[in-house]
Amino acid sequence: MSHYCPHTPEEIREMLAAIGVGSVEELFAPIPAELRAKSFNLPPGMSEFETFARMRQIAADNDQELTLFIGGGCYDHLIPAVVDHLSGRAEFYTAYTPYQPECSQGTLQALFEYQSAICRLTGLEVSNASLYDGATALAEAAMMALRATNRHRLLVDGCISPFARAVLRTYLANLAVDIVELAPLDGLLNREELAAELDDRAAALLVQYPNVFGCVEDFGAVATQVHGVGGLLVTAVYPVALGILKTPAEMGADIAVGDGQSLGNPLSFGGPSFGFIAARKALIRSMPGRIVGETVDRNGTRGFVLTLQAREQHIKRHKATSNICSNQSLCALRGIIFLTAVGRSGLAELARLNYDKAEYAKTRLAAIPGVTVLQTAPTFNEFTVSLPQPAAPVVAALLEKGVAAGVPLGPYYEGSDNLLVVTVTEKRSKAEIDTLARTLKEALCS
Structure with missing residues (x-):
């Protein structure tokens, strides 16, 4: 655990004098020069208000309105x-x-x-x-x-x-x-x-x-x-x-x-x-x-x-x-x-929502010319589709329209450049699924 110690310049000078060191930099002399920080002269601190304002400004640079159809291990579920x-x-x-x-x-x-x-x-x-x-x-x-x-x-x-x-x-x-x-x-x-x-x-x-x-x-x-x-x-x-x-x-x-x-x-x-x-x-x-x-x-x-x-x-x-x-x-x-909050029956209902919404998404995407849904086994809320072209640039194009369409499998499986894993959780509405289908069709036809 780290602690912030607000020492004044005078206090720092007193401590350095007490141990016979001329500067803070000398404390790090045993570390090879190429591994040391170039300088410990940090800029002046900001007030709490200024810090929060800066953090909000940085956070605003992130895409915050994406509709998520990404899974692969992390899932966009409701939290009570x-x-x-x-x-x-x-x-x-x-x-x-x-x-x-x-x-x-x-x-x-x-x-x-x-x-x-x-x-x-x-x-x-x-x-x-x-x-x-x-x-x-x-x-x-x-x-x-x-x-x-x-x-x-x-x-x-x-x-x-x-x-x-x-x-x-x-x-x-x-x-x-x-x-x-x-x-x-x-x-x-x-x-x-x-x-x-x-x-x-x-x-x-x-x-x-x-x-x-x-x-x-x-x-x-x-x-x-x-x-x-x-x-x-x-x-x-x-x-x-x-x-x-x-x-x-x-x-x-x-x-x-x-x-x-x-x-x-x-x-x-x-x-x-x-x-x-x-x-x-x-x-x-x-x-x-x-x-x-x-x-x-x-x-x-x-x-x-x-x-x-x-x-x-x-x-x-x-x-x-x-x-x-x-x-x-x-x-x-x-x-x-x-x-505890959702309970046994609530978990079953939650799972059913995920399954049903993914099945609806399957039908919508399978109706797009050139798109095939992998049907070798039942699925839960994730399924794989084969696109008529590489998946990665298609996903990038949909991101520009606010839709995170899924995870391309090309980087992970040889010969899978056209495969895309789509995830649909209980948070995805019918309108959002329809938007995914529409924007995907547009991207493939452009």
């Missing part, structure tokens, strides 16, 4: 007012890591309820108190599988978000792990390639639903295959979609992960968010981070404590499952407030 109100309360907003349970029962109970909600959402038995984001949660799940099976080979579906796969490779770069990426087949897991690669060396298969193309698959049969060779199935999931889709547990998953941004957290230029992870109870001692447990005090009163803190701050370093030193507890708190 209660989420901001409760998460902004001082006892939560300023709370630090709850090492002292006698002082932290409110935070601990909130995290306990969060874990319980994640277990209900995924159908699995245990959850930790959150992780940084969905991509790092996937990497942590992969390392869980490596530890639990004592194997060194991972099979990774190429339909997983390319951003998450990049984080996974970074996490495992210095470990003796063989990562086998399975090339997508028509926007789905290539099951023939899986059968050829799957053997008793595999620690786990990593999959995602809905996947990067928006497609939804049932991995029940795949789970049976993986378990047949002693491996684990890790599923990355979109939590809002679980309002109407099968849970990871129902598909036979051993570990489920995802990004909680869609649960009450704003887009905020890509963060912060939180990652969630849940697993079968047998894997709990391989789970990273920390877990909040329920107990009773000596008077029999219900209470909450941190338990199974399998990180290097609490146990011998070589036995730690992770070096996670903190997490995204405030964002996770927003997640449990959101889930």
Whole structure:
């Protein structure tokens, strides 16, 4: 944590004289000259009023009126007012890591309820108190599988978000792990390639639903295959979609992960968010981070404590499952407030709205000459369209008209320059979807 120390020039001179240094610059002499700042002579400070005025001026340079059809991991969902109100309360907003349970029962109970909600959402038995984001949660799940099976080979579906796969490779770069990426087949897991690669060396298969193309698959049969060779199935999931889709547990998953941004957290230029992870109870001692447990005090009163803190701050370093030193507890708190506010039936209704609006958008875009909607599997609120020309310049043209049309897949998949992933959440109105269709048709015909 940094602090602002408002020392006067005279006070600075007195301190420098006391330690026998002629200038502030001399304090940094041990640092090579080419690595040093050219000058520490900062411009005069501005008043609070002037600072806010300048910040508003800078913010006004951003496009603030875009209609968003972009997904790919971050989603433009409604956030109930209660989420901001409760998460902004001082006892939560300023709370630090709850090492002292006698002082932290409110935070601990909130995290306990969060874990319980994640277990209900995924159908699995245990959850930790959150992780940084969905991509790092996937990497942590992969390392869980490596530890639990004592194997060194991972099979990774190429339909997983390319951003998450990049984080996974970074996490495992210095470990003796063989990562086998399975090339997508028509926007789905290539099951023939899986059968050829799957053997008793595999620690786990990593999959995602809905996947990067928006497609939804049932991995029940795949789970049976993986378990047949002693491996684990890790599923990355979109939590809002679980309002109407099968849970990871129902598909036979051993570990489920995802990004909680869609649960009450704003887009905020890509963060912060939180990652969630849940697993079968047998894997709990391989789970990273920390877990909040329920107990009773000596008077029999219900209470909450941190338990199974399998990180290097609490146990011998070589036995730690992770070096996670903190997490995204405030964002996770927003997640449990959101889930509590919408409730079980509300989440199903929210998911249905996303599905129905995306289906309407499909019909509107499919009616445009030259545009084809990928129809190899059901989708949730994201779907892939093939355009008659490269997608990137088309997206750029629509941005000029205030429409963020989606994510071009060309940079991430060879031969996919014409493919565009479009996302439709509950916030998109019929008029906005019609505007997307109209502006896209105009851009393609111009």
